[in-house]
Amino acid sequence: MKAGDYSEQINRANRAIASNAKSVIWKGYHDFQSLYMKGLLEGDKKLQLQALKGLIKASKALDIDATRYKNAIKALDTSEDIKEFENQNSFTAAPSESKSISKQSLNKSSKTVSKNRTISLKKTAVENSNLILTFNTTFSKKSIHKMVLKRRGHYLYVFDISPAKTYFSIKRIKGPTFKEIRIAQFDPKTVRVVIEVSRSYKPKWKIKGRRLFITLPKGTVKRHQKKDSVQKNVVSKTKNSTKKNSLNLSKYIVVIDPGHGGKDSGAVGYKKLEEKKVVLSVAKKVRNILKKRGFKVYLTRSRDKFVPLKKRTRFANLKDADFFISIHANAVAGRKNRYRSKGIETFFLSPARSDRAKRVAALENSADVSDLDRYTKETYLSVLNREKIIESNKLAIDLQKQILSSLRSKYRGVVDNGVREGPFWVLVGAQMPAVLIEIGYITHPTESKRLFNPYYQKLLAEGIANGIESYIRHNR
Ligand SMILES: [Zn+2]
Structure with a gap:
């Protein structure tokens, strides 16, 4: 819009x-x-x-x-986004310091290009030193325009694909041999790909059916990769790649945040079961599973101790965590409602104020909102970072999906309350994708019994670990 x-x-x-x-x-x-x-x-x-x-x-x-x-x-x-992606005709940005050092246009006549039908970018992936863009249909090399820019000692290899559209606003991919790849709609007709590197290289590209392959700078060759040149046969290499084995989980740091603790028992449910207890045992199980898989894991509390909300994300920032996962259990007031509400939902931070989000947020925020000053509460919107919201949203989707699939493999009647957004103070200030999982209703007679069952907890924890892994696979 x-x-x-x-x-x-x-x-x-x-x-x-x-x-x-x-x-x-x-x-x-x-x-x-x-x-x-x-x-x-x-x-x-x-x-x-x-x-x-x-x-x-x-x-x-x-x-x-x-x-x-x-x-x-x-x-x-x-912002680099403006320089690279904003249509200069419609927006007056600060003068760009970019200097074009070479321009190589494969088809100078834009009229012929605009007659072509618009293609739509569906998927992007980085595999074996190739950036692979998958479109909805085939296209010709006339759609690709390449140029090189130099900025602050970095080289920007720019590929304009036109006429083309993409549904996402901006996608950023970081990698070991390049600084960043950015992909976005540049103007209504052009999708722009920018590969930013610190050392110059000669990117090669080719079209294979609906896919565009662009070579990325080569780094040290990994053991499981063949040592032949990537440029020689990009397609067959991609087919042979084994995605699963190349995932190195030891570089990821996860902070698990069991909600409440100490004087704050959280929600009190069926038969006086306390939220702070169940979330701590699930959090510990998540930690053990993630550690076994190679992750670095920290808990914001490992015993029944009160931890103020803002200390929790500050801890995650200090640990330079890649993920912040807050674990809570839901509750509903009133005896006659207790059979009505059950199920799992995953929240990410946003200013959304739907009634449901407000209700759950009120429950989780009540512990020590006084801990945050009025100013923070009123202006937290302004520090929310769009990309972080999108990443947190994606993480929430993967977590919700994997938790359900893990529980449903052994239990019937597991209810999916979906991924939702809401104003959760515990997630404010986290500098990494951050979500809050409501693992179930401790007020529901059956669900609360399950929540305190170690086997059910183990499945929950496995689902959470799978969700994190699945997010990494989708977004690395
Ligand atoms: Zn809670």
């Missing part, structure tokens, strides 16, 4: 913050916050900029600190 679609909302918010009544200004302020969030989620930089400007104006009127928003604008202006 383009910023224009929000022009009415922006105008309304602007009128609100120009008001003399503080309550009206606050309303406009919150409207700009949610517009900023939409801008982040949709990768719409114009909307982000307009919302940030509104937030700064509103902050001035409300006499609150606007540093965060000013910094966000600065970050927006110098």
